[in-house]
Each structure stands twice: as C-alpha cells, then as structure tokens.
Amino acid sequence: MLNTLLPILLFAALALAVLGAVRRVNMWRRGRPSQVDLLGGLLAMPKRYMVDLHHVVARDKYIANTHVATAGGAVLAAVLAVLVHGFGLHDRMLGYALLFATALMFVGACFVYARRRNPPARLSKGPWMRLPKSLLMFSATFFIATLPVAGILPMNFGGWVLAAVLGIGVLWGVSELFLGLTWGGPMKHAFAGALHLAWHRRAERFGGGRSTGLKPLDLNDPTAPLGVEKPKDFTWNQLLGFDACVQCGKCEAACPAFAAGQPLNPKKLIQDMVVGLAGGTDANFAGSPYPGKAIGEHAGNPHQPIVNGLVDADTLWSCTTCRACVEECPMMIEHVDAIVDMRRHLTLEKGATPNKGAEVLDNLIATDNPGGFNPGGRMNWAADLNLDLFGDRKTADVLFWVGDGAFDMRNQRTLRAFVKVLKAAKVDFAVLGLEERDSGDVARRLGDEATFQLLAKRNIGTLAKYGFKRIVTCDPHSFHVLKNEYGALGGNYQVLHHSTFMGELVSAGQLHLGQHKGGSVTYHDPCYLGRYNGEYQAPRDVLKALGIEVKEMQRSGFRSRCCGGGGGAPITDIPGKQRIPDMRMEDIRETQAEVVAVGCPQCTAMLEGVVEPRPLVKDIAELVAEALVEDSVAPARPAPAKREVVEEVH
Known part of the structure; x- marks a missing residue:
C-alpha cells in the first residue's frame, strides 16, 4: 500500500509546488526590471549559500550546527525520497542513504524544537512554532517507510493500518516541505532565499566583497519613479529579497531605533513589504510590533501607496542607516536600501521630510552646508594655521577633506589636532578651502537624491581641477560618500579615513609618539567606518601605538551600537522611549573607561550630548596630537605671498 501511496503524495506535492513557484515568480515580477546574470547567479548560488550565508549564520554556533543538520538532511532526504519512493528505486544502498539523511534531519529538528520551546523575543511565533513538528514528522515517517528498502524490515510489514498512519505523516511532512516552499509558510524562505542569493541586487557582497553605496536614481529618465511609492516600484529582485526573510529577528535585536522604542522594527518592515507584495x-x-503601534492596523497591495497603508512615515524616518540590520541578516537582505528608496519618494515627490528636514535641505541648496552657515566662514577655524590651498598650489600628495565639521566649534578641535599630526609627519597636503562643499551624505540619506547629485557633481568638478594622490578626511560619512558613491557619477578616488592614514604614518615611522597619559580608554566604532567600510583595526592600532589597551565594549566591532547620529536621524528626530546616544553611553560606562575614543564628528556630537557625569569624548586625532613628541612637530609654513594681479587694459 505504501508503494502506491507514497508516489502519489510525493508527485502531487511536487506538482503543486511547481504551480506555487510559478505563482510566486509572477508576484516578484510585479517589480521594476533589474539587470542580473540569471544563469551565472544560479551557478554561483551554492557557493554563496555554503560560504557567504553560513559565514553569517556561523556567528551563532548552535543555529549553525542545527541548520547544517536540518537543512542538509532535508535536502538530501527530499531528493532520495523522490528517487526511492517516488520512482521506486528500491536499492539497498539508496535506502541506507535515505535512512542516514532522515536521521540527520531528525537530530537537527530536535534542536530546532528545543530552541522553539522557549524562543527568544526576536523570533516570530505563529506558523514557525509548527515547523519543528513538521520536520520531525517528515524525517520520522520516511525513516520508518524506508526500513524495508534497506532490508531491515520485510516489505509488507505493518499492514494497512501502519501504512495509513505513515501516509498521514508523510502528507503532513511533504505539505510543509514541498508546498510550503512556494505557497507560503516557514519553508518559503528556502525557495525564495536560494533565488535571492542567486540574483541579489548587490552581487559584489559575495566572495568576501563589500557593497554599501546607495544606488543612484536616473534623474534624467522621465519614466523612472523618484523613489518607491508602491510595492511594485521596488525592483523585482528587491521583492524577491523581502520574500526570503526567515523572520529570525536578528535585525530586530541589532536595531538601535527599535531598542530606543522608536516606531521601527526592521523585521516587521520587511514582512510588511511581503504583505504588500501579495496583498x-x-x-x-507573529512577531514584535513597531514600538507604540498595534498589529492589525496596516494593509496594502502592490498597487497602493506604502506610507499610511503598510507603514507609517515615522517608521521610515526612525532609521539611522547604521546597517546593523544588514550586517546581522543571514539572508543578506538590504533593509537600508529599501528604507532610503521609500524616503526618496516622500522627499522628492511629496516634500514630506519631517521636523528640520526641509530646512536642512534648503540650507544645502542655498549655502552648501546643512547648518545654513555663511560659506565664507568655512576656513575660519584655520585662520592661524597657514594651510595650503589647492587654488594656490594646484597639486599635493594629500587632499585633506575638511567636511562640514568646519562650522562646528567642537569638531574644529579635531580638525586642528589632525593638522598638527599632518605637520608633525611632514605630510604634503592642501585643502580646498572655500571651494569645498558638503559631500551630500545628509541629503542622500534624507532621500533628496537631486540635491545629493548636484553637490556631488560640483565637488567632482572641483576635484578634477587639481592633482593629488589621496583624499583623507576625519568624517566617516564624507569618507564613505567620496569613496563609494561618487564613482557612479564619475568621481573615482582613493579615500582614507584619518585613523587609517595615521596608522600608516605610525607604521612608516613618520610620527614620534609618547605614551598616553590620560585615563583608561574604550573605542566606539563609527557605523560608516566599520559596517560600511570594514575598517575596525586601524583605529585600534593607532591607540595601541599610544600605549593604550582598549577596554572593549560588549557591542563593538561589527556589532557596535550606533550613536544615533546617522541617516539624518538627529534632523528628523522621531521620538522614542529613550535616546540612542544614552544607550550607547551606558555601553561605555560598563567598561568603566575614563575616555571614549571616537573617529567621527557625528559620534562626538551625539555622545557629548549625553548629560554628565560621563567619560570624556576625544577624537583619535586629539589623542595622537596630545602624544606627539614636541620636537617632531614641524613649524607652520609661512603664509603664501600675495600674488600681484596685473589687469590687462584693452
């Protein structure tokens, strides 16, 4: 009886799964076109799954081992089940192979069941609670049904009663594993996830690569939407990526806005996009709601606006664009891309940037800086430093990109300290002076792609006039934009963060440093230096050169907690239950360090905004400048002689 029943169940489930796959693909195709290598992506998918995906999963050894056993056993068991019980290949060796696969799957499913008995808050409940039972049922019933094939039991053992029981178990198991792959349910992530890895919108991320720059809008194409208004405005492979979400909640646990009680949960945001995809x-x-917002009040479909349908606007504006969610996601979903795409529509089409957003964007257009300061005051901080200007020299080894910290009195101390370091190392450098404009980072994160591209193209035009080998800046946000986002507009440069450059100077013996004489130090990793650009070691090497043993915070490196200053968050200022910088300062206080070293003007501003008592906040450049051996400091260059201007009279 089993020999008749099992093939019917297997092939019926496979046929329905294929129909579901066609339906699912058609849902993804509602999105806009996206150029991908279809065949090459499919061929690359196994390696991306085994290496890149599991590199992230392996951070949690329990889940990594569980996933290897469960997923590996399930795939092998499904293939062998079709061969043995579907096509009737009753070979003893195949039977033993299927017994091994189902046993392996059963062991993995036991660990899944153990995790689900008392799941952490980040894990979605609902249908996911039935998954371990379905996995156990699939593996157990096929194990028993395969014993006769392996010659361990007679072919007609048990009679029709056992055959009926096993048939019910097989039906349960194949419904979850085969139908669930494409029709919906927990196993959907396996089908969508595999194709998402194959046709990822950032294929550069695989093989150890890094891709964090935002994709530009084609502002010259009148048919292209300005951002994303409706789910169908996403590209088809973005929709595919949303559908791949496994609802593990690792993004939720890492999100600073969610922890602060702001109305953002990146996991629910992705699931809301899935709702919009299907309607x-x-x-x-079955997971955590957006803080302060009830579940069940939002709805949508592919053709309806997302904001005030699927999500509220303040959910999008709560994001600090820190990429903690992206860094933790085992399915390598791009949450930040989606959020900025939706912000672009609100800003460019609706003019709906909240709080001080509109004022800041107006300032950028009028004064080339977000604070609206007189552009003529950009170099006031260096009035006594006699800095060389590219307008006078035309060439230098290093272009020091000052950034808009030039208008902030606190950050001016950092800039002056770094100039002291550059002079001590006898670096050939110059600045743009009044020719420098805002890099455009804030405009782009607030969704104003037009203003970003305007600023970027002006800066690229200015930089094209001069000769230099490298750009160095103290601002990770400017560093990231110049390094990773100007290239799409024709500006390709070698850009270094000042901590990396100082590390090179120390290694080359160009700096003579004494020992740090202050208190104990911890280091705060800026998001745009660390997660965006992978630079974690250079700042620590510089601190080590000062004789500082860094007292690491529990959340450091790629898991560093955001300061709350990125993505225009201080400008949009969405309220929560607590402030993100206050939470970060608690992380710092736990180390009992007396000084927190930083490498970003935004981080400095946010952390110094925490009420005292608290540790001192010092940029790495300040710590290095304080430790310079005095005789190593080069004297300031005399001011360049004024050129006589001879006016030719016609």
Whole structure:
C-alpha cells in the first residue's frame, strides 16, 4: 500500500509546488526590471549559500550546527525520497542513504524544537512554532517507510493500518516541505532565499566583497519613479529579497531605533513589504510590533501607496542607516536600501521630510552646508594655521577633506589636532578651502537624491581641477560618500579615513609618539567606518601605538551600537522611549573607561550630548596630537605671498 501511496503524495506535492513557484515568480515580477546574470547567479548560488550565508549564520554556533543538520538532511532526504519512493528505486544502498539523511534531519529538528520551546523575543511565533513538528514528522515517517528498502524490515510489514498512519505523516511532512516552499509558510524562505542569493541586487557582497553605496536614481529618465511609492516600484529582485526573510529577528535585536522604542522594527518592515507584495494586512504577523503601534492596523497591495497603508512615515524616518540590520541578516537582505528608496519618494515627490528636514535641505541648496552657515566662514577655524590651498598650489600628495565639521566649534578641535599630526609627519597636503562643499551624505540619506547629485557633481568638478594622490578626511560619512558613491557619477578616488592614514604614518615611522597619559580608554566604532567600510583595526592600532589597551565594549566591532547620529536621524528626530546616544553611553560606562575614543564628528556630537557625569569624548586625532613628541612637530609654513594681479587694459 505504501508503494502506491507514497508516489502519489510525493508527485502531487511536487506538482503543486511547481504551480506555487510559478505563482510566486509572477508576484516578484510585479517589480521594476533589474539587470542580473540569471544563469551565472544560479551557478554561483551554492557557493554563496555554503560560504557567504553560513559565514553569517556561523556567528551563532548552535543555529549553525542545527541548520547544517536540518537543512542538509532535508535536502538530501527530499531528493532520495523522490528517487526511492517516488520512482521506486528500491536499492539497498539508496535506502541506507535515505535512512542516514532522515536521521540527520531528525537530530537537527530536535534542536530546532528545543530552541522553539522557549524562543527568544526576536523570533516570530505563529506558523514557525509548527515547523519543528513538521520536520520531525517528515524525517520520522520516511525513516520508518524506508526500513524495508534497506532490508531491515520485510516489505509488507505493518499492514494497512501502519501504512495509513505513515501516509498521514508523510502528507503532513511533504505539505510543509514541498508546498510550503512556494505557497507560503516557514519553508518559503528556502525557495525564495536560494533565488535571492542567486540574483541579489548587490552581487559584489559575495566572495568576501563589500557593497554599501546607495544606488543612484536616473534623474534624467522621465519614466523612472523618484523613489518607491508602491510595492511594485521596488525592483523585482528587491521583492524577491523581502520574500526570503526567515523572520529570525536578528535585525530586530541589532536595531538601535527599535531598542530606543522608536516606531521601527526592521523585521516587521520587511514582512510588511511581503504583505504588500501579495496583498493583505499585517494581522497575522507573529512577531514584535513597531514600538507604540498595534498589529492589525496596516494593509496594502502592490498597487497602493506604502506610507499610511503598510507603514507609517515615522517608521521610515526612525532609521539611522547604521546597517546593523544588514550586517546581522543571514539572508543578506538590504533593509537600508529599501528604507532610503521609500524616503526618496516622500522627499522628492511629496516634500514630506519631517521636523528640520526641509530646512536642512534648503540650507544645502542655498549655502552648501546643512547648518545654513555663511560659506565664507568655512576656513575660519584655520585662520592661524597657514594651510595650503589647492587654488594656490594646484597639486599635493594629500587632499585633506575638511567636511562640514568646519562650522562646528567642537569638531574644529579635531580638525586642528589632525593638522598638527599632518605637520608633525611632514605630510604634503592642501585643502580646498572655500571651494569645498558638503559631500551630500545628509541629503542622500534624507532621500533628496537631486540635491545629493548636484553637490556631488560640483565637488567632482572641483576635484578634477587639481592633482593629488589621496583624499583623507576625519568624517566617516564624507569618507564613505567620496569613496563609494561618487564613482557612479564619475568621481573615482582613493579615500582614507584619518585613523587609517595615521596608522600608516605610525607604521612608516613618520610620527614620534609618547605614551598616553590620560585615563583608561574604550573605542566606539563609527557605523560608516566599520559596517560600511570594514575598517575596525586601524583605529585600534593607532591607540595601541599610544600605549593604550582598549577596554572593549560588549557591542563593538561589527556589532557596535550606533550613536544615533546617522541617516539624518538627529534632523528628523522621531521620538522614542529613550535616546540612542544614552544607550550607547551606558555601553561605555560598563567598561568603566575614563575616555571614549571616537573617529567621527557625528559620534562626538551625539555622545557629548549625553548629560554628565560621563567619560570624556576625544577624537583619535586629539589623542595622537596630545602624544606627539614636541620636537617632531614641524613649524607652520609661512603664509603664501600675495600674488600681484596685473589687469590687462584693452
């Protein structure tokens, strides 16, 4: 009886799964076109799964081992089950192989069941709670049904009663594993996830690569939407990526806005996009809601606006663009890209940037800086430093990109300290002076792609007039934009953060440093230096050269907590239950360090905004400048002689 029943169940489930796959692909195709290498991506997918995905999963050894056993056993068991029980290949060796696969899957499913008995808050409940039972049922029933094939039991053992029981178990198991792959349910992530890895919108991320620059809008194409208004405005492979979400909640646990009680949960945001893809409401979402917002009040479909349908605007504006969610996601979903795409529509089409957003964007257009300061005061901080200007020299080894910290009195101390370091190392450098404009980072994160591209093209035009080998800046946000986002507009440069450059100077013996004489030090990793650009070691090497043993915070390196200053968050200022910088300062206080070293003007501003008592906040450049051996400091260059201007009279 089993020999008749099992093939019917297997092939019926496979046929329905294929129909579901066609339906699912058609749902993704509602999105806009996106150029991908279809065949090459499919061929690369196994390696991306085994290496890149598991590199992230392996951070949690329990889940990594569980996933290897469960997923590996399930794939092998499904293939062998079709061969043995579907096509009737009753070979003893195949039977033993299927017994091994189902046993391996069963062991992995036991660990899944153990994790689900008392799941952490970040994990979605609902249908996911039935998954371990379905996995156990699939593996157990096929194990028993395969014993006769392996010659361990007679072919007609048990009679029709056992055959009926096993048939029910097989039906349960194949419904979850085969139908669930494409029709919906926990196993959907396996089908969508595999194709998402194959046709990822950032294929550069695989093989150890890094891709963090935002994709530009084609502002010259009148048919291209200015950002994303409706789910169908996403590209088809973005929709595919949303559908791949496994609802593990690692993004939720890492999100600073969610922890602060602001109305953002990156996991729910992705699931809301899935609801928009298929059409429906969020009433069945079985995870944590957006803080302060009830589940069941939002709905949408591919053709309806997302904001005030699927999500509220303040959910999008709560994001600090720190990429903690992206860094933790085992399915390598791009949450930040999606959020900025939706912000672009609100800013460019609706003019709906909240709080001081509109004022800041107006300032950027009028004064080339977000604070609206007189552009003529950009170099006031260096009035006594006699800095060389590219307008006078035309060439230098290093272009020092000052950034808009030039208008902030606190950051001017950092800039002056770094100039002291450069002079001590006898670096050939110059600045743009009044020719420098805002890099455009804030405009782009606030969704104003037009203003970003305007500023970027002006800066690229200015930089093209001069000769230099490298750009060095104290601002990770400017560093990231110049390094990773100007290239799409024709500006390709070698850009270094000042901590990396100082590390090179120390290694080359160009700096003579004494020992740090202050208190104990911890180091705060800026998001745009660390997660965006992978630079974690250079700042620590510089501190080590000062004789500082860094007292690491629990959340450091790629898991560093955001200061709350990125993505225009201080400008949009969405309220929560607590402030993100206050939470970060608690992380710092736990180390009992007396000084927190930083490498970003935004981080400096946010952390110094925490009420005292608290540790001192010092930029790495300040610590290095304080430790310079005095005789190593080069004297300031005399001011360049004024050129006589001879006016030719015609």
